[in-house]
Amino acid sequence: MRAVGAEQVEEAVADCVAALGAVTDRDWEGVTAGRLEWSCRETALHLAEDLIGYAGQLAGRATEGYAPFEIAFEEGTDNAGVLRVIATTGALLAAAVRTTPRAVRAFHPYPFRQANREGFAAMGVAEVLLHTHDIAEGMRLPYEPPAELASFVLTRIFPRVRPGPTPWRTLLWATGRGELPGREPVTEWRWTNNPxxxxxxxxxxxxxxxxxxxxxxxxxxxxxxxxxxxxxxxxxxxxxxxxxxxxxxxxxxxxxxxxxxxxxxxxxxxxxxxxxxxxxxxxxxxxxxxxxxxxxxxxxxxxxxxxxxxxxxxxxxxxxxxxxxxxxxxxxxxxxxxxxxxxxxxxxxxxxxxx
The missing domain is CATH 3.40.630.30 (Gcn5-related N-acetyltransferase (GNAT))
Structure with a gap:
């Protein structure tokens, strides 16, 4: 049975690399990423850590906790190199989604302490879309991903979020990054994998x-x-x-x-x-x-x-x-x-x- 999610991970990562490739000549270390406390470079590292971390959970069939490893950029890595790392870790997550059997679940802390391959794919896509947005916002760079990717995330790990005017605006609101008419601002949020x-x-x-x-x-x-x-x-x-x-x-x-x-x-x-x-x-x-x-x-x-x-x-x-x-x-x-x-x-x- 086809592994839903691998193509979405690849598309989201390709969209991220294309968007941020336009600003690799700027200072990512000294600029804050959107509403986050991290710099744009720190946010990019966090994004790569999420992608490889999710791939590791699936590949290792983790049942308790995350695999105890971390990644770092080599000294002297420029922004183009940072995007290469994101592309590589994204490819590893897509490969893990494709090769993991449908019934396999691996540890994720909330809310039910597990996720399947589609759930990890949706979490990976969410990380890519949202943190690309954060970096782009810090760089004053217009960014809007394909609506289908935002919808993929919403309909899998944000089941309690009522659809809004567009999937992307709804996802930004649901994660405290935007406003929607008639809805209170979101200050705390978590996604939800299926029980x-x-x-x-x-x-x-x-x-x-x-x-x-x-x-x-x-x-x-x-x-x-x-x-x-x-x-x-x-x-x-x-x-x-x-x-x-x-x-x-x-x-x-x-x-x-x-x-x-x-x-x-x-x-x-x-x-x-x-x-x-x-x-x-x-x-x-x-x-x-x-x-x-x-x-x-x-x-x-x-x-x-x-x-x-x-x-x-x-x-x-x-x-x-x-x-x-x-x-x-x-x-x-x-x-x-x-x-x-x-x-x-x-x-x-x-x-x-x-x-």
Missing amino acids: VLRSERLTLEGVSPATAADLSLAGDGGYEWVGGAAAEGTREGAGIMVKQYEEGAFHPEWGMYVLVRRDDDRAVGAMGFHGVPDGDGRVEIGYDLVEGARGHGYATEALRTLSGWALEQDGVRTVVAVVEQENVPSQKVVTRAGFTEVSADGGQLTYELRG
């Missing part, structure tokens, strides 16, 4: 806005599905998530999770919450398996894992599942997962699992 949970046989992978959009438009979402395609209920749920993202109401941990079988890395279905917990600590859960994966206990296993995780979160008291009265297999799933029937109304049965 991941594990059960005995499955990995439950939180869906990003980019994945949701692809699934809602009949794409595969970056997964190989048992039976060749996602179920219709999964596509409908993905469409709801896209609407939540557009409204600024997307919360990745309270969204959809694709259920991936670890022994062959194939998706068997999806499960997720209808939204964040309400004021009474109640949250509703739903699920959908492809036909070829039914009858193996995957839904029960995933439901136990996801509902158990939900009840461990602050303020959550009850997980609710609503099942059609004629859907006997689904009733068995929720019962085996520990849910209890509490009401019946209009052909629907309501089940609850309480903490």
Whole structure:
């Protein structure tokens, strides 16, 4: 399966080198980079450190902490040489993204202590775009990257940021570098990689806005599905998530999770919450398996894992599942997962699992 993100890293780095190549004859050491406290040269070094650091995390399959190394420019390196370092470290990250298997995750400190290859690619592109902007601002140099690159970043690691007038202006606002009409200035920010949970046989992978959009438009979402395609209920749920993202109401941990079988890395279905917990600590859960994966206990296993995780979160008291009265297999799933029937109304049965 094609590694999404490598081409975006390469494009972002090429755009950076082209833009800053116009000012290699200026003083980067004595000029502050935009709103940062670093000089333009220090910012360029930080950018290269990020790119090689992310490549190292993926290549080394790091599970705890960053690999303990750092880089430095050789004495006498001019600004053109600095850009060569950025180009080289960017190429290494792109290569790592291309050669890392889809299911591999490596350590990143926040918020869920891991990221996959697409997440590291998005973080790398973000570093390139934003710090190129910082250096360009310090150099009084106009700079605006391709809109597709800013959108790539926003839809993968800024899921809670409501889309704005343009992707680039929205990304600058979301990182404290600009203003948007009707929105308060951002003073603190962090990006968000997708959450991941594990059960005995499955990995439950939180869906990003980019994945949701692809699934809602009949794409595969970056997964190989048992039976060749996602179920219709999964596509409908993905469409709801896209609407939540557009409204600024997307919360990745309270969204959809694709259920991936670890022994062959194939998706068997999806499960997720209808939204964040309400004021009474109640949250509703739903699920959908492809036909070829039914009858193996995957839904029960995933439901136990996801509902158990939900009840461990602050303020959550009850997980609710609503099942059609004629859907006997689904009733068995929720019962085996520990849910209890509490009401019946209009052909629907309501089940609850309480903490």
